[in-house]
Every structure is written in structure tokens, then in C-alpha cells.
Amino acid sequence: MALKLYNTLSRSIEEFSPLNPPTVTMYACGPTVYDFTHIGHMRKYVGDDILRRTLTLLGYDVKHVMNITDVGHLTNDADDGDDKLEKKAATEGKTVWDIAEYYTNYFHTTMQAVNVLAPTIEPKATSHIAEMIAMVERLIEKGFAYETANAIYFATSKDAAYGKLSGQKLADKEVAVRDDVVIDPDKKHATDFSLWFKRVGRFADHAMYWPSPWGDGFPGWHIECSAMSMKYLGETIDIHTGGIDHIPVHHENEIAQSECATGYDFVKFWVHHDFLTVDGVKMSKSLQNFYNIDDIVARNMNPLAVRLMFMQTSYRKPLNFTWDSLELANTMLKKLYKFASHQDFVGDVIGRYQQSFIDALSDDLNTSKTLAVVWEVINDNSIEDKDKWATLLSFDQVLGIDLMHVHKFVITPEAQMLVEKRDEARASKDFATSDELRKNLEALGYEVLDTADGTKLQ
Ligand SMILES: [Zn+2]
Numbered sequence: 001m002a003l004k005l006y007n008t009l010s011r012s013i014e015e016f017s018p019l020n021p022p023t024v025t026m027y028a029c030g031p032t033v034y035d036f037t038h039i040g041h042m043r044k045y046v047g048d049d050i051l052r053r054t055l056t057l058l059g060y061d062v063k064h065v066m067n068i069t070d071v072g073h074l075t076n077d078a079d080d081g082d083d084k085l086e087k088k089a090a091t092e093g094k095t096v097w098d099i100a101e102y103y104t105n106y107f108h109t110t111m112q113a114v115n116v117l118a119p120t121i122e123p124k125a126t127s128h129i130a131e132m133i134a135m136v137e138r139l140i141e142k143g144f145a146y147e148t149a150n151a152i153y154f155a156t157s158k159d160a161a162y163g164k165l166s167g168q169k170l171a172d173k174e175v176a177v178r179d180d181v182v183i184d185p186d187k188k189h190a191t192d193f194s195l196w197f198k199r200v201g202r203f204a205d206h207a208m209y210w211p212s213p214w215g216d217g218f219p220g221w222h223i224e225c226s227a228m229s230m231k232y233l234g235e236t237i238d239i240h241t242g243g244i245d246h247i248p249v250h251h252e253n254e255i256a257q258s259e260c261a262t263g264y265d266f267v268k269f270w271v272h273h274d275f276l277t278v279d280g281v282k283m284s285k286s287l288q289n290f291y292n293i294d295d296i297v298a299r300n301m302n303p304l305a306v307r308l309m310f311m312q313t314s315y316r317k318p319l320n321f322t323w324d325s326l327e328l329a330n331t332m333l334k335k336l337y338k339f340a341s342h343q344d345f346v347g348d349v350i351g352r353y354q355q356s357f358i359d360a361l362s363d364d365l366n367t368s369k370t371l372a373v374v375w376e377v378i379n380d381n382s383i384e385d386k387d388k389w390a391t392l393l394s395f396d397q398v399l400g401i402d403l404m405h406v407h408k409f410v411i412t413p414e415a416q417m418l419v420e421k422r423d424e425a426r427a428s429k430d431f432a433t434s435d436e437l438r439k440n441l442e443a444l445g446y447e448v449l450d451t452a453d454g455t456k457l458q
Pocket of ligand 1: 028029030225250
């Protein structure tokens with residue numbers, strides 16, 4: 001069964017096939033590194049990771065590029081507001097470069113904790129200024145961009161296809177764009193967006209800037225993704241991912257500038273992850289509900305439980321995070337680890353279960369169904385443990401819960417000694433000592449069972 005994926009561009013589920021099989025080119029909008037990576041970000045990147053691992057499982061060779069935005073992303077996705085990194089640097093009394101490094105590291109730590117595979121290439125915006133300038137020049141040459149005293153803008157009215165991703169007409173979009181803050185009186189249309197900001201006016205003190213044909217300045221956020229995607233993956237790519245919040249502005253703008261620059265389709269498949277709410281409400285500064293990986297570890301939960309929790313909901317549905325739901329996923333993870341800890345021999349993958357697992361993924365990444373298949377395997381008493389184990393290991397290529405590295409169950413000499421003492425105590429009906437020894441064994445991490453043959457450990 002071929003992979004079927006929902007394509008935001010066509011608003012329908014389509015059969016996926018790449019332009020140059022077995023290669024799949026996939027671009028993911030990366031983090032803007034000005035603050036801590038939180039549970040909402042984790043959902044998006046774990047979602048990308050599931051997609052990537054699924055493609056790999058299906059035999060594709062995925063070239064996955066994810067950028068790091070370290071300049072040019074304003075506090076509003078449109079052109080008003082401050083640069084997020086510059087604002088944070090001012091607040092914390094650090095340089096923008098320090099801010100970028102610190103939060104990039106935090107992002108990496110988080111991704112490792114939730115076992116998201118590192119992208120094939122991870123370009124930084126600040127290392128690709130030349131490519132961005134070249135693309136802006138190309139757009140000016142072709143008549144799709146214009147210069148004002150403050151910036152170079154993309155002229156949305158020149159692009160007949162503008163708005164095709166969100167399906168909004170230009171006139172509707174203009175109404176939707178916030179026009180209460182008129183930043184540049186020379187900007188022709190409210191939907192026009194900045195490709196390049198000049199280091200003048202409100203940005204006269206901008207710390208990050210580069211020389212350009214239009215004077216010193218810095219790139220707009222949207223052009224970064226187009227330029228880096230094109231550099232590493234070519235003018236037309238198979239898959240572009242992002243959060244649904246990027247559909248109306250960021251991705252619409254990426255399409256417009258890319259397709260007007262090249263004359264070709266920019267992206268074949270647009271894959272968007274839905275929102276995450278926390279306790280039923282949007283994450284916000286005032287509620288302080290931007291939970292991050294440290295909060296999860298502080299509650300003694302395995303960060304990999306996050307993956308199972310996300311997989312219970314389709315990536316195309318909103319997900320409500322609660323600590324209870326993570327606790328539940330953590331219990332599921334523990335059960336799987338307990339099974340894994342007792343497996344020494346790898347048998348044969350059970351074909352019918354492997355097929356169900358792949359079919360579920362091929363059905364627009366039906367991850368909740370894949371988890372159901374996992375439990376079917378665990379609970380199937382007709383198959384041997386070693387075959388269950390082989391099957392689960394094959395699933396783990398997508399689940400990513402690191403089953404292979406679960407510590408094997410061993411009874412240490414110390415535990416064995418306690419078991420013998422406990423059996424002696426029980427034989428002589430010394431229940432106080434027996435209870436004491438049970439506690440000692442439990443403190444060592446064992447589950448203690450009383451059987452007809454005496455004390456058994458699990
Ligand atoms: Zn992007």
C-alpha cells in the first residue's frame with residue numbers, strides 16, 4: 001500500500017510519490033532560537049520525525065533539511081514588531097549570538113531527549129545570507145519585488161497565484177492583515193512582505209546585519225526558508241512541513257517568492273501539524289504553561305513517553321496536553337520496557353502484524369492505530385516472546401522509543417541472596433523478616449511475587 005498523505009495544497013489525501021525515487025527531499029521549518037523549546041515544539045518535530053522514519057521504513061532515502069532561524073523573525077509573523085532574537089538579547093543583556101547559541105543547544109538537547117533524528121543538513125540562516133541576497137536580486141530582476149527607503153518587498157499583487165495554499169483571495173488576505181501598525185508608508189499592499197530589511201529607522205541599531213546591494217541590513221524570515229531549501233534540495237521539493245499556524249503567512253510567502261523566482265512548483269506536498277493546547281487552553285506567558293523537557297524530567301517521567309502520547313492523536317487533530325495524559329503514556333512505556341527487559345533472543349518478525357503496522361502508517365500516518373497494533377502483538381498469546389520481540393524491534397524504527405537499549409532484567413547475586421534468606425524466613429514463618437526482605441528487594445527495583453515455588457522476582 002502506497003503512502004497516503006494529506007496535502008494542504010490540494011486539501012485532500014493523495015498518494016505520495018517522490019520526484020526522484022528513492023530519494024525524498026523534505027524541508028522542515030526549524031526553530032527560531034530565542035527561547036526554550038517547549039511541548040508544542042516537541043509535537044511538531046516528533047511529527048516530522050514520525051513522517052521521516054515512516055518514509056525510511058517504506059524504503060525511501062530521505063534527505064531532510066531543517067533550518068535554524070537565528071535572524072529576521074519578527075515578533076509578529078508579518079512585518080511589524082521586533083526581531084525576536086534582538087529583543088531577547090536586550091532583555092537578557094547578552095549578545096544575539098549568545099542567545100542563538102544557547103537556545104540552539106537547548107533545542108538540540110530536547111530533540112535528543114525525545115529521540116528525534118538529527119536532520120541530514122541543518123543550515124543556519126546567518127550562514128546563508130549570500131543565497132538570500134541572490135534570490136532577492138532575482139525577484140527584483142523579474143519584477144516581483146520593489147525597494148523602499150526601509151526595505152525590499154515582495155509585490156503580492158504581481159503574483160496571480162498568491163494565496164493558493166490557504167485558499168484566501170488577495171483581497172480577503174488584505175483585510176485579514178493587521179493594518180493598525182503602518183510601519184512603512186511606501187509599502188504598496190498590506191500583504192506585501194519584506195524580503196530584506198534595511199538597517200535604518202526602527203532597525204538602525206540592529207546588531208546582526210550584512211552588506212547588500214541595498215545597503216546594510218538583514219533578511220526577512222520567509223526568504224530564509226526558500227533560499228536554504230533551494231540550496232540543499234533543489235527548486236522543487238517533495239515535502240515541506242510546518243505547523244498549521246504557518247499556512248496563511250509564512251508558507252504562503254515561501255511559495256510566492258520561490259515560484260516567482262524559479263517559475264517552477266516549489267513544493268509537491270505540504271504537511272502541517274495541528275496545534276497543541278495545555279490543559280485545554282493556548283500556551284501563554286501569563287499562564288506559564290510552556291512546559292519543556294526539564295519539567296518532564298523533574299516529574300520523573302521518561303521524555304520518550306512524549307512520543308507515545310503524541311502518537312495517540314493524529315497529527316492533523318488538535319492535541320490537548322495534560323500531565324495525566326503524559327503519565328498514562330509513561331505507564332505504557334514502562335510496560336513495553338518491562339517486556340523488553342526480559343527478552344534475550346530475537347526471533348522472526350510476524351508478517352501480518354508488520355503489515356498492519358505499515359498499513360496504519362500509510363493511512364495518512366495513523367499513529368494511534370500503530371499503537372493498537374503494538375498492544376495486539378504484546379497481548380497475542382499465540383506467538384512466542386522472541387517473535388514478539390523481533391516484531392516490536394521492527395516497529396521501533398518508527399516508534400523511536402529505543403527498545404534495543406532497555407536494560408536487560410538480571411537477578412544480581414545480592415538479590416539472589418535476599419531471595420534465599422526470604423524463602424528461609426517464610427519457611428520458618430518469620431513474616432516480619434520476610435516483609436523486611438521484600439522491602440529490600442523492592443528497593444533494588446524488583447517486583448516481588450510469592451509463588452508455590454517460593455519468591456520470584458520480576
Ligand atoms: Zn520556514
